[in-house]
Amino acid sequence: MSRRRELHLNVNILNAGIFGGSWRVPENDPLSAYTLEHYVGVAKTAEKARLDAVFLADGPGLEAEIAHRPGNSFEPSVLLARIAAETERIGLIGTFSSSYNDADELATRLAAVDAVSDGRLGWNVVTTAGAAAAANFGRDAEPEHTARYERASEVTARVIATWAGQEGTPLVPASPQGRPVLVQAGASADGTTLAGEHAEVIFTAAQTVEEAHAFRRAVDEHAIAFGRRPEHVAILPGLSTVVGSTEAEAAERRRLLDELVPEPYALRRLSGQLGFDLSEVELDAPVPLDTLPAPERAAGSQTFYRMVLGIIERDRPSYRQLLRTLGGGAGHRIVVGTPEQIADHIESWFRSGAADGFNVMPDALPSGFDHFAEQVVPELQRRGLFRTEYSGRTLRDHLGLPLQPPLRAVAPVLTPSW
Template sequence: MLHINVNILNAGVFGGSWRFPGTDGTASYTIEHYTSIARKAEEAKLDAVFLADGPSLDPNIRHRTANNLEPTTVLARIAAQTERIGLIGTLSSSYNDPVELARRLGDLDHISGGRFGWNVVTTAGPVAARNFGRTGEPEHALRYRRAAEFTEQVVTGWAGRTELVSPQGRPVVVQAGGSSDGRRLASRIGEVIFSADQDLDHARAFRTEIRAGAAEFGRRPDEIVVLPGLSTVVGGTEAEAKARRELLDEILPDAYARGRLAAQLGISLDGLPDDEPIPAELLVDPDEAGGSQTFYRVVKAIIDTERPTLGQLLKKLSGGGGHRIVVGTPEQIADDMERWYREGAADGFNVMPDVLPSGFADFAEQVLPELRRRGLFRTEYDGTTLRDHLGLGLPTAPAGAYQGRPLEAAR
C-alpha cells in the first residue's frame, strides 16, 4: 500500500498560506500547532509526521512566518501525546557532531517506542554558513562526502548500543537530495528517500536509479521507500479547488516569491520584468549550481520545457520551492497518486498541504477515504514502530570504518 507522511511546514507549503482566510499566521510558533496535526495524522493512520528544518534564521521572515521550532524538541512533545505515528526530523550533517547527534536521536527513538526517523540533510546556503561562523557555503561535493561518513558514524553508534535500545533496532535513515552526489548518498545510506519531481517518467527513472545504486552497495533495493513531495489543494468540486489555488496565488507576497526563487537559482532577479522569461544566459548547468541542486534542477527543468515568464513561474511555484502541486477534487487527487504509484514512480508521498491545519484536514477527511476505497491505504496500523509502518527490516550496520576518524570539516 501507499506510504504517506504529512510535512508540518509552518502554516503550509504555499508562500501565502499564513495569509489564508481563517488561518492563524503565527500558530507555527506554538507547540499545539504541531501536536494537534500529529494527533490527526495518527487518527488517519499515516506513516509519519515530517519536520523540515535549517540551522539558520531565515531572512524572509519579513514576508512569511518561518524559522521552525527545533525538530527534536517538537517531536519529543509529539511522542508524549501520540502512540503509533512515526516521527521524522531533519537535522544537518554539515553543522552537527555525529557522537552527540547519535545519542540525542537514539534516545528519542527509545523513549518514543521505536518511532523515530532521521532526515539527513547537507544544509546548503550562505545564511547557515554564517550562522556557524563560516565565511562561505561549503563546496557541494564536500558536503556530501561528509554526510556519508557522518551518517555511517551515527548508524554505527546506534548499532553499538547495549542500553536504551530502540524497539525498532535503530532509527530509520531518511535522505533528501536529487543531485548526482545526493543520489549516490541516497543509494548508500538512505532507507526512505524524500524526492522532488514534477514529471512521472523522470520520477520513475529516479526511483529505478536509487534502487540499482543500492544494489551496488550490497543493499536490498526492495527495502528503499521513495516518497516524492506532493503539495495538495483540495476542493469539493474542481471549480472550488481551482478557486482556492487562485486565492493562494493572489495572497503570495511577491517579495517572498522572488527572494526564494533567486536563492534557489543563485542569481539576482532585480530588474527582471514579470512578463518576460528569465534570460537563459543567467542559468548554469544544474551540476555546476551551488546551494540545493535538487530544487535548482526542478526549477530549471520547468524553465527549459515550459518557457514561462517570470510571473508565470512565480505563480507555478507559489513560493513552495518546486514540489509538484495537484489541484482538484478528492477523486482527482487520488487518481494522480494512484497513477504515480501504479507506474512505479513512487512508493507513497510526503504530503505537503497548501495550508495548515485546514489543508491537511481536507486531505485526511476527503482524500484518504477515497484511497482506502481503492485499497491503496491502511485502515489500521499493523505494528507499533516506524519500520513496521514502512515495511522495512533492519539493514546491516556499517563495519565501523569511520569510527574514531575525524570528519572532514564542512568549511
C-alpha cells in the same frame, strides 16, 4: 508469497503550509506555527488518518523570510519528543544537518527521541546549503557541494555505528525498530550516491512520472552497488495539495493562494533556487534559459535547481508564470482538484512504480491537511490503496522496512573536511 506493495503517506508540517502566503488564508491563525498545539494537532490528525509519519523540515540558521512568512519555530528533536508524548503510533521524521552537527552528539540525541517514542523516529539526513547557515557557525561561505556530501556519508556512517554500539562509540538506548529509519532528500549526483549508500526513504522533488522513474533507476543502481536491496528503499516525492469539494472550488482556492503570496518572498526564494538576484527583473519577461548554468555548476541546492530548470525547459515560462507554478517558491509538484482527482494522481504514480507514496505538503495548515485527511485519505482507503488500521507500532513497521543489523566496521573519528 511476496507481501503486497503498500502506499505510504507522510505529512510535512512546514509551519503554516507550503504556499508562500499560506499563513494568510482566512480560516487559519497566522501565528499558529509558533505554538506547540499547532504541530501536535496536525500530528493527531495524521495519526487518526493512519499516515506513516509526520515530517519536520529544518535548517541550522535564521533566514530573512520571517519578514514575509512564519519560520520553523521549534528545534525538531524537542518538538518530536513532545509529539511523541501525545501520540501512540504515528512515525516521527525530523531533519537534522550532517554539515553542522557532531556525529556522536547527534546519534545520542536522536536515539533518545527514538527511545521515548518507542521506536517511531526517522532521521532526514541533509547537507545544508546557503550562506545564512554558514554564517551562523562563523564561516564566510558554505562548504563546496561535494565536500558537503562527503561529510554526510561519513557522519551517517558514524551515527549508524554509534546506534549499533560498536567499539569506540558512545552507548545509546536500544530501539524497538533496531535503529531509526534513515531518510534522505537530494537528487544531485552526490545526493543519489548518498541515497544508494544509506537511505531507506527518499524525499524527492520529481515533477513528472518520467523524472521519477529515471530517479528510481539511478537509486536502484547505487543501492545494488552498495550491496543493498532496492526494495528496501521507499521513494516518496513531495506533493503539494489544494483540495476542493468541486473543481471550481479547488481552482478558486488555488487562485486565492496565489494572490496571498508576498511577491518579495517569492522572488527571493526563486533567486536562491536560480543563483542570481531577481529583485529587479521584469516579471512578464521570459526566463532566459540560455543564461542558466548547468546543474553541476549551480550553487546551493542542486535538487531544487534541477527541478526549476526542468520546468523552464518544458514550459518556457515568464518569471510571473514560473512563480505561480512554484506556488510562490514551494518547489514541489502541486495538484489541484477534488478528492477523487487527487486520489487519481496518487494512484497513477503509485501503480506505475514512479513512487511508493508521497510526502504530502498541504497548501495551508491546519485547514489544508484537514481537507486531505478527511476527504482524500478515505478515497484512497475505498480504493484499497491505503491502510485503515496500523499493523505495527514502529516507523519501520509502517514502512515495511526490515530491522537493520549492526555495521561490522568501526567508523573513523571525524575531522571536518573543510
